[in-house]
Amino acid sequence: MSEQRDLEQFASTASSGERQPEEQESEPSDPEDHGTARYPSLPTDWEIKRLDEVATVQGGSTPSTDEEEYWGGEIPWATPTDLTELRGNTISDTEDLITEAGLESTSTHILPPYSVLLTSRAGIGKCAVNTVPMATNQGFQSLIPGEELNTWYLYYVISEMAPYLESIGSGSTFSEISKREVQRVQIPVPSMEEQIRIATTLKNTDNIREVTKQLVEHGNRIKVGLRQRFFTAGINGEELVETDSRYGKLPKSWSIKQLDDVTEVVGGSTPSTDEDEYWGGDIPWVTPTEVTELVENEISKTERNLTESGLESTSTHVLPVNSVLMTSRATIGECAVNTVPMATNQGFKSFIPGETLNTWYLYYCIEHIASYIESIGAGSTFSEVSKRVVKNIEIPVPSLDEQEEIAQTLKSVDDAVLRNKRYLSQMNTLKSGLMREIFHGRTRIRNGQIEPLNEVRING
Structure with missing residues (x-):
């Protein structure tokens, strides 16, 4: 028996940044051996049971698509795509509906509400809980919990073991896990009350994650709306006049400049x-992938560094701090601002702003016209914008004071979005660690530590 912690002790070590123990045991290839190998140190009051002992495993099927009478009815019919595109962990609507005749024509069955839909081919291990009666296609081996199992506990324990389910899939065309294999998979089964406490803890975490996702999306919508308004009407309510440019009407005091007039355009x-x-060496050297995968809008570290001799061997240059790095091939128009001197590879056309241009105004302006820049790319192997083309791109240029006000407003929204993104990342890490700890019996949710959610107790 390994040492067990309660939820408060786990939270304390997680918040302190203490590294959680990793799984050391190897995954067995036979589901029958799964329980003892994967869960060697469960609490003595827990059991390990096969899924077919505590749930009904139900496959799905597809009615003939040539029979119109089978389609367009009132019975939701889920496909794996419905789950991969799902927002949250419950499903009530599906892209396709079938009729009673369609249902009767196949081997599929109606899953009662609060079953666990489990994808069993291609992307194995994706789960959702249906809140209405629902049928599925053959890409599922879904689980109808028995009396010993809470739906939400089952959902989370299956979600935690998704990598294992993927590992036992087989098939020449695509990976798939059979009904027999799913039935033989073993899971830890604590008492119903502890299942409810566990499910409540994880569902509370999911609820926080979902709210945070919504805050990120809301912040992004606000930024897009403000950016559209600022780069068409300015921020001071100034009279708009027609310009001889793709921007149409702009504030009267603004000018239209080519990027070559107000920045130094630098390749890599x-x-x-x-x-x-x-x-x-000591010179950060950035590639487009590092910018496209960036969560932040600033970059200070790169995967690889150059030496002075490496820098001198090429036509690349070191960009001063507060330049705007823009990807110029394949993915065009992604930007970041460098906080340390930095070089780039040939996948960039970067900008060193002149005296009349604020760095962050330029960053948001490029972000605003990114789709246009992408549209003027050319190339047979991959799309790319040349240095000559980039130099000739026109941008609207207000006074420095107005630039700074626009930039500060947009950056304050961006900073709020980034804070929520960081928090969401922390919550994702916390949830993964907590699931691993709980389902391996190393962290217990004691009675009284958490108030059970009615949704978990009643709909479980």
């Missing part, structure tokens, strides 16, 4: 990867 390059002396 890659030193020979065969020369060790060119790599491992």
